[in-house]
Amino acid sequence: MSIQVILALAVFVGAYILIATEKVPRVTVALVGAGLMVIIGATDKKGIFFSQESGIDWNVIFLLLGMMIIVGILQQSGLFEFLAIWAAKRAKGRPFVIMVMLVLITAVLSAFLDNVTTVLLIAPVTLLICDRLNISPIPFLIAEVMSSNIGGAATLIGDPPNIIIASRGGLSFNDFIVNVAPIIVILLVVFIGLCWLMFRKQLSFDPARVTRVMALNEREAIRDVPLLVKSLSVLALVIAGFILHSLVNLEPAIVALLGAGLLVLITRLETRKIFADVEWQTLLFFAGLFIMVGGLVSLGVIEAVGQAAIEAVGTNYLGATAGLLFGSAVFSGIVDNIPYVATLAPLVNDLVQAGGQPAQPLWWALTLGADLGGNATAVGASANVVVLGIAMRNGHPISFWTFTKYGLIVTAVTVTLCLPYLWLRYFA
Incomplete structure (x- = not known):
């Protein structure tokens, strides 16, 4: 192992410890860590800005930026207040019923949008519901982001790693629905039970607050009907672009930016109002994290680990499936699952090509491991980082x-x- 590899690992581990202990703001840690990766020569300007394997994932950055602008403008119409009051009244103010509603809505939307877009839409509604009922939004936000990662695994477009896997493996939208969606439905039912076990003691019930909420008229929350119509129209176009991105040959990030630009053009709001809700610290944190992980990719660290695991299982495809499932879950909890999948997908493709049909379940093991493993830690998936940024900005740090x-x-x-x-479906 070279000195350069040792230094890169030290930078990454040290940064991860600081992020975990929260002694230093995480955006500071990520940017300093990225700078150190450049100083030790683990990456360079070409690797940072232009490499698909080791650089900043601009699709993620610009997808987030575009959707943050759209959601920020939409919020000014009063739609989120309307939805918050409507949901609270339908659930009769019962916190766990509200949580189940939001979890299921988030999971379904995440299957047909990407999970980052979904949490950007759902989080403001959640914050308003909890404010109205005077309860902590933290359990709700955690449950929603986890359900978005679970629901997003069901389809090709639901989670960014799935797009990478589909591209490498030549897999279709229907392949994901047939092979992954059934287990996701089961997992959502189990997850709702876990939410009850984990959060029930935090879901307080204030009858006085509920009575006041039930007396509200949700229609009065809409402040600007023309702005609402324009925003929802553009959002519908953006969602259609996400679903049809392979047909229109536009990446989700481009669709989001075009939608944001169109909405800015037709609403003619002040610049301050347009960019007020953009989570700049979250975007910078992502950039720094991509650079740090990219340094490990450039030095071959992640590829070496993956290759060693693949060689260890040989032609034992059941063992390989189990190893890839749990290994992907572990690594996706440590590093963001997008660069992880981008690194592992070529290795899995080689194994599938060599093994033929018996090796095909490896794709689904990688999908499930990477997507579900993103729930393990606060930095395991893009949606996690986004929700934590929103929570901190609104005075509820997680x-x-x-x-x-x-x-x-x-x-x-x-x-x-x-x-x-996986065993019953493909090996039993």
Whole structure:
């Protein structure tokens, strides 16, 4: 092992410890870590800005930016207040019923949008519901982001790693529906039960608050009907673009930016109002994280680990499936699952090509492991980072360990349930 590899690992591990302990703001840690990766020569300007394998994933950055602008403008119409009051009244103010409603809505939307877009839409509604009922939004936000990662695994467009896997493996939208969606439905039912076990003591009930909420008229919350119509029209076009992105040959990030630009053009709002809700710290954190992981990719560290695991299982495809499932869950909890899948997908493709049909379940093991493993820690998936940024900005900070203590439970249960599914479906 070279000195350069040792230094890169030290930078990454040190940064991860600082992020986990929260002694230093995470955006500061990520940017300093990225700078150190450049200084030690683990990456360079070409690797950072232009490499698909080791650089900043601009699709993620610009997808987030575009959707943050759209959601920020939409929020000014009063739609989120309307939805918050409507949902609270339908659930009669019962916190767990509200949580189940939001979890299921989030999971379904995440299957047909990407999970980052979904949490950007759902989080403001959640914050308003909890404010109206005077309860902590933290359990709700954690449950929603986890359900978005679970629901997003069901389809090709639901989670960014799935797009990478589909591209490498030549897999279609229907392939994901047939092979992954059945177990996701089961996992959602199990997850709702886990939510009751994990959060029931935090879901307080204030009858006085509920009475006041039930007396509200949700229609009065809409402040600007023309703005609402314009925003929803553009959002519908953006969603259609996401679903049809392979036909229109536009990446989701481009669709989001075009939608944001169109909405800015037709609403003519002040610049301050347009960019007020953009989570700039979250975008910078992502950039720094991509650069740090990219340094490990450039030095071959992640590829070496993956190759060693593949060689260890040989032609034992059941063992390889189990190893890839749990290994992907572990690594996706440590590094963002997008660069992880981008690194592992070529290796899995080689194994599938060599093994033929018996090796095909490896794709589904990688999909489930990476997507569900993203729930393990606060930095395991893009949606996690986005929700933590929104929570902090609204005065409800969620610490790394608060998220992770729940995430480890959910990941362990959901990933473990995937193994008998894969065995019964493909090997029994």
